[in-house]
Amino acid sequence: MLRRKDDFTVRYQRFKDDLRGEILSGTIKPDEFILPENTLSEKYELSRVSVRKVLAELVEEGLIEKISGKGNRVIAPQNGLAVKETIKLAWFSSSYEIDIVREIIKKYEASQPFANVELTIISEAGYIDTLVHMIESGEGPDVFMVSDSQYRQLLDINKTELLHPYLSDHLNPETDSYPQIFDLFKYDGETIMTPFLFSPVVICYNEALFEKAGIKEPFSIANWQELLETAKQCTMDQDGDNRIDHFGFCFSSSQHRWPVFMLQNEGSMAAEDGSCTINNPGTIEALQFCLDLMYKDQVSPIYSHGSEFLAETIFVKERVAMILTTYYFMNEFRGSSIRWNVSAVPKQRTEGTLLLGGGLGINKHSNRIKLVQSFVDYMVREEAQTLIKQMGCTIPARKQVAENDELLNPQIHPKDYNIFKEILPYAKPLVDLHLSISQMERIRDEMQLMWMNIESPEDACERIAELINEKPAIHS
Numbered sequence: 347m348l349r350r351k352d353d354f355t356v357r358y359q360r361f362k363d364d365l366r367g368e369i370l371s372g373t374i375k376p377d378e379f380i381l382p383e384n385t386l387s388e389k390y391e392l393s394r395v396s397v398r399k400v401l402a403e404l405v406e407e408g409l410i411e412k413i414s415g416k417g418n419r420v421i422a423p424q425n426g427l428a429v430k431e432t433i434k435l436a437w438f439s440s441s442y443e444i445d446i447v448r449e450i451i452k453k454y455e456a457s458q459p460f461a462n463v464e465l466t467i468i469s470e471a472g473y474i475d476t477l478v479h480m481i482e483s484g485e486g487p488d489v490f491m492v493s494d495s496q497y498r499q500l501l502d503i504n505k506t507e508l509l510h511p512y513l514s515d516h517l518n519p520e521t522d523s524y525p526q527i528f529d530l531f532k533y534d535g536e537t538i539m540t541p542f543l544f545s546p547v548v549i550c551y552n553e554a555l556f557e558k559a560g561i562k563e564p565f566s567i568a569n570w571q572e573l574l575e576t577a578k579q580c581t582m583d584q585d586g587d588n589r590i591d592h593f594g595f596c597f598s599s600s601q602h603r604w605p606v607f608m609l610q611n612e613g614s615m616a617a618e619d620g621s622c623t624i625n626n627p628g629t630i631e632a633l634q635f636c637l638d639l640m641y642k643d644q645v646s647p648i649y650s651h652g653s654e655f656l657a658e659t660i661f662v663k664e665r666v667a668m669i670l671t672t673y674y675f676m677n678e679f680r681g682s683s684i685r686w687n688v689s690a691v692p693k694q695r696t697e698g699t700l701l702l703g704g705g706l707g708i709n710k711h712s713n714r715i716k717l718v719q720s721f722v723d724y725m726v727r728e729e730a731q732t733l734i735k736q737m738g739c740t741i742p743a744r745k746q747v748a749e750n751d752e753l754l755n756p757q758i759h760p761k762d763y764n765i766f767k768e769i770l771p772y773a774k775p776l777v778d779l780h781l782s783i784s785q786m787e788r789i790r791d792e793m794q795l796m797w798m799n800i801e802s803p804e805d806a807c808e809r810i811a812e813l814i815n816e817k818p819a820i821h822s
Contacts, residue, residue: 354392361390362400367716369409369420370431370460376422380410383417409460422459431714432462433721434487436477440470441491442677443543443704446737450730454721461717474499481508481709488712489721494530494703494775495602495783497539502782510708511538512719517726523743530775531705540722541743543734544703545673546766546773547606549692553685555580555592555667567692570610570635573668577645580667594645596657596666597636599797601786602700602776603670606691607632609698609774615789616780622814624789625807628695633796633803641799661686672702673766676739680758688760690769701773703743741766785814 365386368374380386383401387394401418404410410418435451437444444467451463466487468476474496480486492500500506511533517540519525524544531539551565559579567573577594584591598604605615613628623629639646647660657669658678670691679686691699706722708715724730731742735753739760742748754763781789789810796806 371720436487436490510710539705625811
């Protein structure tokens with residue numbers, strides 16, 4: 347008897363949640379009739395008495411009206427009195443897309459009479475820990491934005507069970523988007539979050555500094571040697587005080603930057619089984635090239651840092667001619683007076699760069715799943731994705747929008763914005779490095795002596811490989 351009662355409760359609640367969600371999400375629109383009672387009874391394996399009870403509850407909420415002889419019809423909100431469901435959306439504080447998201451929310455609410463969106467901004471420091479705490483304590487949010495690195499943090503701490511797997515039907519990887527960006531949010535071979543935006547790591551260069559150095563358009567760098575030669579041309583001591591005024595390149599030790607050179611040199615950090623392989627010739631040679639840019643060739647400031655925006659800050663001040671960056675960080679250049687453009691990164695033994703992105707995750711414990719899914723659908727539809735392209739540099743996940751040149755604005759976008767299409771086929775997500783976030787962070791910390799030129803790349807890599815691969819002692 348208890349089992350039958352439990353089964354009934356589950357079926358009853360699922361029917362109510364489904365029907366209510368379809369109305370609130372706009373799947374069934376105002377003035378449309380819902381399915382007949384007998385059809386609903388068969389679909390959810392409920393008696394018509396139970397079906398009528400749910401319908402009566404929805405009538406009381408002001409979502410539907412019963413029309414004698416015709417059925418039950420969804421009603422439009424009148425005088426603001428109809429029920430409004432609130433979607434709780436979380437975003438991290440350092441995102442360049444916050445203002446864009448606010449505009450998207452306005453348009454979503456205007457098109458969705460039954461929903462409001464409450465945006466919560468959370469500090470990027472401890473963002474994932476805060477999200478996990480909020481979800482586990484029942485405080486929401488219903489949906490949240492995460493970068494691919496933040497998503498991997500969820501994997502590392504085994505909290506993917508907090509996610510309701512959802513890949514929007516409105517964003518097909520093959521026809522509507524780019525298959526590579528779906529790999530950023532996979533778990534056990536399945537994409538469990540809907541990609542929202544993305545960017546490969548590229549080179550940005552200052553056109554005015556290039557002209558001053560005698561470098562003419564069209565500009566491209568075929569390999570490391572050409573990168574070095576170009577950087578040397580742009581490195582200048584203009585006032586003769588033995589102090590460089592403009593560097594040709596700015597190197598960053600960020601884990602989202604330096605591995606680009608490793609990929610170009612067929613190096614690796616770990617094998618598929620997770621064992622550290624950083625002490626291989628390809629990686630050691632790539633690291634030596636990075637160090638030489640600073641210490642030997644002196645075309646990059648000697649400043650060991652893992653910042654992902656310090657190079658952009660120096661670039662805006664026109665103190666450096668080239669930086670490795672992303673379309674995401676190009677938003678730093680909006681409104682500046684510099685003339686800049688974008689180029690593919692060089693190759694060495696092969697072509698290689700990193701692919702970064704952001705996706706939308708759904709709280710498994712949300713009690714408005716269907717409504718939240720409709721919001722995620724809206725975020726990747728043309729209207730919302732167009733706002734991303736019009737208001738910023740970050741590449742929207744929807745291919746039709748990302749490649750629409752009519753949306754390009756010279757005040758926001760670089761002239762060669764579309765270079766990303768050539769880069770995507772060889773751009774690799776961080777997950778392809780086969781290391782966890784905690785392992786990446788440990789490697790970052792252990793590399794500090796090397797970036798200070800106190801330790802050689804070979805010695806550093808040998809030491810790091812031993813540390814990562816050592817097995818913990820087994821105590822009897």
